Amino acid sequence: MLQLPPQNARRAGEHWALLGANGAGKSTLLRLLGALVHPTRGTVEVLGRRLGRVDLRELRAQVGHVDPRHPLTAPLRVRDVVLTGLTNSVAPLPRWRPTQEQRDRAFRLIGILGLGDLADARWPTLSQGQRGRTLIARALMPAPLLLLDGTSHAMLLREGRVLAQGPAPRVLTGDQVGKRFDLPLVLERHDSRWTVRIRGRA
Secondary structure: OOEOOOOOOOOOOOOEEEEOOOOOOHHHHHHHHOOOOOOOOOOOEEOOEEOOOOOHHHHHOOEEEOOOOOOOOOOOEHHHHHHHHHOOOOOOOOOOOOOHHHHHHHHHHHHHOOOHHHOOOEHHHOOHHHHHHHHHHHHHOOOOOEEEOOOOEEEEEEOOEEEEEEEHHHHOOHHHHHHHHOOOEEEEEEOOEEEEEEOOOO
């Protein structure tokens, strides 16, 4: 069971990272925020809409969810994968056709993400990094109000409970993160990149 404190409102412009060992509740929380599942107890509000009292497909259109385990198996082209962000589906819906404006937006995002030469490339031929950028473009297609990616703040979870939360530099310390994983960790930040190592090892 995932338990979050009631005073956990987030402000616009913040980008949160979730950290925790396997089973801590990260995937559950992201699935709730992405309006992919309903809570088994308690209440969840996403963008001011309570799950269970809102059309999930309508709500999902306002949430950009970048899932590195995107369950696509068909050999879709990059442009088609990006366009599925408008329908919140893994594959294009039957009889659905994007407008020219929507196609233009897809190509703009593909270019912005550095995939301009790969718009017609097939999903199975892409590298992991190229797939990740394709999924970011897909998440941005509906101009979401909430994008589940990025880091300015962090929340540490363990066994479904929040153990620490706040600005990333304050929360992401070797001591705090190490306790969650039962490891002597050292965390360092260089510009916008974080590195982690086990204390005593290079």
